[in-house]
Amino acid sequence: MQSLNELIEMAVGNGSRNEFCRRAGISAGNFSRILKGQKASPEILRKIAAASATVSYSQLMQAAGYVEDQAGAQAEIQAIPVYGSIAAGSPIEAEENFSGYIRLEYAQKHFGADCFALKVVGDSMDLANMPDGSTVIVKRQSEVRDGEIGAVMIAGQATVKRIYHQGEHLVLAPVSKSALYGPQVYSGEDEVRILGKVVLALVDII
Incomplete structure (x- = not known):
């Protein structure tokens, strides 16, 4: 099982810690003390998980010692539908976009029944641990x-971006090392x- 510090570093990804703390709504000082060994409260762990696309609240709670390790328990397997590129004008559930299922262990992370997966095309989110060819839940x-x-x-095409609201406008921001991409x-x-929130990114599984 990964340590709490390893999971927190995974949650931050390749971005800056200060930006992650701002997004999570926790102070940089508190964040630093947790990495140095201070006990993190469940509420802080919830905020870290909410700001992360790769680490779940249950993983953090388990690593922090609040819940028992379920690794030895019999894992339920949940099938999640995977959709490929979305044709213009087609809804996400369109049969021609369906490309199969992936199965994930319930003991590792519970996604709920109302989830789907998309393949990431392009490198506009590579600094968020979502490289070209990865899959997001x-x-x-x-x-x-x-x-x-x-x-x-x-307009019928699905994309994955960091989302901000500015009055009546929706801003979709890339998280990339490439200067080719800018906010839309x-x-x-x-x-x-908005189709939903990305709760996990997976690389090289399909």
Whole structure:
């Protein structure tokens, strides 16, 4: 089992710790003390998990010693549908976009029944541990908080970006080392719909 520090570093990813703390709503000083061994409260762990696309609350709680290790328990396997690239005008559930299932152990992370997976195309999210060809697990919800990573449908095409709200506008920001990508701003008149929040990123599984 990974240590709490390893999971926290995984949650931060390749971005800065200060930016992660701002997104999570915790102080940089408190964050530093936790990495040095101070006991993290369940509420702090919840905030870290909420700001992360790769680490779950249950993983953090287990590593911190609040819950028992379930590794020896019989794991339930949950099938999550995987959709490929989304054709213009087609809904996410369209049969022609379905490409199979992935199965994940319940004991490792519980996603709930209302989740789906998407393949990442391109490198606009590589600094968020979502390189080209990786797979993201998305929990269906119509809203996400500022700074969270979500899947968004734009004129029939699905994309994964960090989401911010600016008045009546929706800003989709890349998290990439490439200067080719910049924020995209959409108004209420644009054909934009939030599909859900990214709860996990997986590399080289499909």
